[in-house]
Every structure is written in structure tokens, then in C-alpha cells.
Amino acid sequence: MLHILYFVHDLADPAVRRRVLMLQAGGARVTLAGFRRDDNALAAIDGIEPIELGRTRDAQFAQRVAAVTRSAVKLRGALQSVARPDVIIGRNLEMLVLANRAKSIFGGDMPVVYECLDIHRLLLRDDMVGGALRAAERHFGSQASLLMTSSPAFVERYFRPRSGLELPIMLLENKVLALEPAASIVAPVARPPAAGEPWKIGWFGALRCRKSLALLDDFSRRMGGRFEIVLRGRPAYSQFDDFDRVVRDAPFIHFAGPYKNPEDLAGIYNDVQFSWAIDFFEEGLNSRWLLPNRLYEGGLHGAVPIAIDGTETARFLASRRIGLMLDTADATHLAALLGEMDEQRYLAAFEAVASQDRKQWMIDRADCHGLVQRLASLTRANEQITEVQALPQLHRNRGGLQ
Incomplete structure (x- = not known):
């Protein structure tokens, strides 16, 4: 059985849980x-x-760097009861540092995998800070055997033209983990609101976009209750002036708390007609390139996605001719896009989503086995390299015996 040592930036992140379940x-x-x-x-x-290697704080990069530095010094003790892994994965740049440190502690040539699912804004700066961070990424990434990332735009816009990394790349999209047989997964059913009830837009997952919250609040007020905004997930409180107050004062926004992924997805998406697949966090950079979890979650469960033009999400949806496209990020244009929504238009948009091949939204057990086999192949490749490197010494020894 392949043994994977997995370093992560946040043990409370539901996406970490999903990845571990995939590997298992x-x-x-x-x-x-x-x-x-x-x-x-x-x-x-x-x-x-x-x-647990310590506590870090969201949006406090310097504090996280200090915490990682302290942990690197004490990592040998933290890993003293851990059996030697076959593969080590570092989930983002900070954890790649610890993955390389762990490799040196265990010795040998086990492969290191760099998993990068967001491009931090500091990596994209053109000043000394950005240059230093990219240099650090090249240094620690040079010891990796594979880069795993979640969006083609990350590869096209950052890794190939700017990072300087020369690694094999595995695209691992943020699809829904679906371990039950495909036949047991219930197909989505259209759910137009009952007479007198509002249309519902679901914004689920990592709630970190202040601009989205303000836009949706403004829009729902303009609609006078025809639309309700349902929030579920983990708010990044550091990104809001006062998330709880804004939600409490918003007459048509409801925060329903966290949920379990993937177990609760069907229930929460079946309660809405639309999925907010927009993120202005690090606007123009990471948010423009990512393919968010909610895109796949909503697609699998028949929620009509709302995206903003010019993003990788919009490109994804346009290529499939599904979803609703917002051309300008303000409440006026969102009202123009959705204000005349009726059952006929909704059903047409729903059917376009529901008719898609469901495999594009989800990862099944076969995909999980494929992932682990890909990681296992790295160990075989390293063994072959070691054997090749040993041949010159072997030939020299044979020459001495003759």
C-alpha cells in the first residue's frame, strides 16, 4: 500500500478532507x-x-512564514513516530518547504509532489517581494517530481510563462468526490419556486469575497424579495469588515452555516435554483483563473451557474453552452441578467446543465485509483533513475576486478 505523507496549510479546510478521502x-x-x-x-x-504543527492566521502571510520556519526546525521530532513514506505532498508553497525538509529527514529518494490550487497574489508581484517568492518556489519546486494544479489557466497564465518551474503537470480539477456507484447518484430535478416564493441563489464554500457579498446584498434589495441569497460554508472573516453584521442587516441574505462535503451537497444545492460561481478575491489574478469547487458541485446537482465574463469559469461554461453570464460586476447588470427570470427561462437553463455528461462534474473511485497509481509511478521512476545513476559506479567496480 502506497504511504503518502501529506502536508497541508489548514487542517480545518474541507478541501483537505476531500483530497485525503480521494487518496484513501x-x-x-x-x-x-x-x-x-x-x-x-x-x-x-x-x-x-x-x-498538528501549529496555528496560523488567515491573510497573515508573515505569521505563516514564521510558523513554517519554526516547524521546519522541529519537524524531525514531530515525525519521529511516522513510518518512512513513499511519496510526500506539499499543499501550496509553504507546505512544499516542509515536504522537502521531511524528505531530507527520512533520507532516500522518495518523490515530492507540489500541489498548488491557488496562485497567491504575492507570487504575481513584479517587485522584489514577488521575485523573491518566485525564486523560492523555483528552488523548492526544483526538487519536486510532479506539479498538481486545478485549472488550465493556472498553467497557461502562471506556471509556464512565469514560475520557472519545469515539472510534469497533472491537472486535477475541483470535482465532486462521488464514491458511490454512478447508478446510485440521483439525477438532478428542476425546482422552480412555488407561487409567491423567491428564486434562490446559493453561494457555497469558501466565503472570502467582500465584493460578492456587497453585490448580492445590493441586488437582492433592488429585487425587493424576488431573489433570496443563501450562504453556506466557512466565511474568511479576515476579508470582511464585519461579515456577521452585514448578513444580519441584509433582508434577503441568509447564512445557513457550514456543511459537510461531499455528504451534504445534494441537500444544499437542491434548495436553490442558481449557483454563484463568481469570486473577486484577488480580482484579475487568481480569481480570474480558477475553476472553483462550487462550479462542479452546482453542475452535478443541477444548479444553474452564474459566472462573470472574461474568467476561466466563463470560458468553461461557454464551451458547453450552459450557465448565465454577467458582463459587468455590479447590481444593475445582475438585475438586467436575472430580473426577468421566469419558469420557462429557468427550465431551459436547468435542462442545459442537467443534460451534461455527469462525469465532468465528479471524481469516482476509478479516478481515485488513477490518482494513486500516478503517484505510485513517481516512486518507480525514481527507482529507475537511481539504478541508472548507479551504473557508472558498477562498471568501475567491475573494471577493478578484471
Whole structure:
């Protein structure tokens, strides 16, 4: 059984839980190590007791760097009870540093994988800070065997033209983890609102976009209750002036708390007609390039996605001729896009989403096995390289014996 040591930036992140479940479903044994930003019982994984390396704070890059530096010094002690892994994964740049440190502690030539699912804005700066961070990424990434990322735009806009990394790339989209047989997954059903009830837009997942919250509040007020905004997930409180107050004062916004992914997805998406697939966090950079979790979650469960023109999400939807496209990010244009919504128009948009091949929205057990097999192939490749490197010494020894 392939043993994977997985370093993560936030043990409370539901996406970390999903990745660990994927690796386990693929037949791997996972040792999880990382930092915690807050408590989230819904992110716990049965049978795994993570190695906690400390606490970090969201949007506090310097504090996180200091925490990683301290952990690197003490990492040998933290890993003393861990069996030698076959593969080490670092989830983002900070964790790649620890992954390389762990490799040196264990010795040998086990492969390191760099998993990067967001391009931090500091990496994109053209000043000394950005240059230094890209240099650090090249340094630590040079020791990796594989780069895993979640959007083609990350590759096209950053990794190939700017990062300087020369690694094999595996595209691993943020699809829904669906471990049950495909036949048991219920097909989505249209759910137009009952007479007198509002249309519902669901904004689910990592709630970190202040601009989206303000836009949706303004829009829903203009619509006078014809649209309700349902929020679910983990708010990044550091990104809002006062998230709780804004939601409390918004007459048509409802925050329904966190949820378990993937177990609760069907229930929460079946309660809405539309999915907010827009993110202005790090606007023009990472938010323009990403393909968010909610895109795949909503697609699988028949929620009509709303995207903004010019983004990778919009390109994804346009190529499939699905979803609704907002051309300008303000409440006036959103009202123009949705204000005349009726059942006929909704049903047409729903059918376009529901008719898509469901495989494009989800990862099944076969995909999980494929992922683990890809990681296992890295160990075989390293063994072959080691054998080739040993040949000159072998020939020299034979020459001495003759």
C-alpha cells in the first residue's frame, strides 16, 4: 500500500478532507500533517489523527512564514513516530518547504509532489517581494517530481510563462468526490419556486469575497424579495469588515452555516435554483483563473451557474453552452441578467446543465485509483533513475576486478 505523507496549510479546510478521502479511496495510506487556522469538526476524517504543527492566521502571510520556519526546525521530532513514506505532498508553497525538509529527514529518494490550487497574489508581484517568492518556489519546486494544479489557466497564465518551474503537470480539477456507484447518484430535478416564493441563489464554500457579498446584498434589495441569497460554508472573516453584521442587516441574505462535503451537497444545492460561481478575491489574478469547487458541485446537482465574463469559469461554461453570464460586476447588470427570470427561462437553463455528461462534474473511485497509481509511478521512476545513476559506479567496480 502506497504511504503518502501529506502536508497541508489548514487542517480545518474541507478541501483537505476531500483530497485525503480521494487518496484513501484510491488505495493509499495517508499520514496527515499541517497547521490549523480554526476548529471545524466537519473536516475531521475518520481513522486519521493529524499531526498538528501549529496555528496560523488567515491573510497573515508573515505569521505563516514564521510558523513554517519554526516547524521546519522541529519537524524531525514531530515525525519521529511516522513510518518512512513513499511519496510526500506539499499543499501550496509553504507546505512544499516542509515536504522537502521531511524528505531530507527520512533520507532516500522518495518523490515530492507540489500541489498548488491557488496562485497567491504575492507570487504575481513584479517587485522584489514577488521575485523573491518566485525564486523560492523555483528552488523548492526544483526538487519536486510532479506539479498538481486545478485549472488550465493556472498553467497557461502562471506556471509556464512565469514560475520557472519545469515539472510534469497533472491537472486535477475541483470535482465532486462521488464514491458511490454512478447508478446510485440521483439525477438532478428542476425546482422552480412555488407561487409567491423567491428564486434562490446559493453561494457555497469558501466565503472570502467582500465584493460578492456587497453585490448580492445590493441586488437582492433592488429585487425587493424576488431573489433570496443563501450562504453556506466557512466565511474568511479576515476579508470582511464585519461579515456577521452585514448578513444580519441584509433582508434577503441568509447564512445557513457550514456543511459537510461531499455528504451534504445534494441537500444544499437542491434548495436553490442558481449557483454563484463568481469570486473577486484577488480580482484579475487568481480569481480570474480558477475553476472553483462550487462550479462542479452546482453542475452535478443541477444548479444553474452564474459566472462573470472574461474568467476561466466563463470560458468553461461557454464551451458547453450552459450557465448565465454577467458582463459587468455590479447590481444593475445582475438585475438586467436575472430580473426577468421566469419558469420557462429557468427550465431551459436547468435542462442545459442537467443534460451534461455527469462525469465532468465528479471524481469516482476509478479516478481515485488513477490518482494513486500516478503517484505510485513517481516512486518507480525514481527507482529507475537511481539504478541508472548507479551504473557508472558498477562498471568501475567491475573494471577493478578484471
